[in-house]
Amino acid sequence: MKALRYLFAGMLFVGLAGNVLVLPYVMWLQVSRRGILAFFFDPMLDLQLALDILMLPLFWIMLAMSLVGFFGLQRMPAMSQKELARSQEELARTRHAWLEEVLPRAKEAAKAFPPGTLCKHCGLPYLETQECYVCTHDGVLSPGGSVLDELAWGAAREQIAEALKGPVG
Ligand SMILES: [Zn+2]
Secondary structure, three states, X not given: OHHHHHHHHHHHHHHHHHHHXXXXXXXXXXXXXXXXXXXXXXXXXXXXXXXXXXXXXXXXXXXXXXXXXXXXXXXXXXXXHHHHHHHHHHHHHHHHHHHHHHHHHHHHHHOOOOHHHEOOOOOOEOOOOOOOOOOOOOOOOOOOOOOOOHXXXXXXXXXXXXXXXXXXX
């Protein structure tokens, strides 16, 4: 998948870069064939150059190449399923590691809070919603759980931050 993407990108680049060089090339052809004066006195020069370009097989080859590269890239998903899964896994691992490190400290700090403001289950302070995402939103804490649920994760982080900040702040 990745190799194919590089191939398409390479084709697009080579095709485009090649065709950028086509115009100076046909100009040079005209100069070498007819001398530099043709550039000053030939009113049909533009047409001639355009014809030269169209007659150049290399132009068509490179055009086809850049088109194949372009549409090939368009059809490729930005990330393959496997890459996507891997990046999600990576994110989950990072979040679990963070929780493991910070949650004990947050729970310890939460003990300074008035009891009514803390969740009975996990001991962290409630947010305004009176909902505890850290423990009720199943799995923010369980391994392989929904730490990837952005809403629950955001709320859990907030609860932890709240706990670490302390009851007055
Ligand atoms: Zn809780």
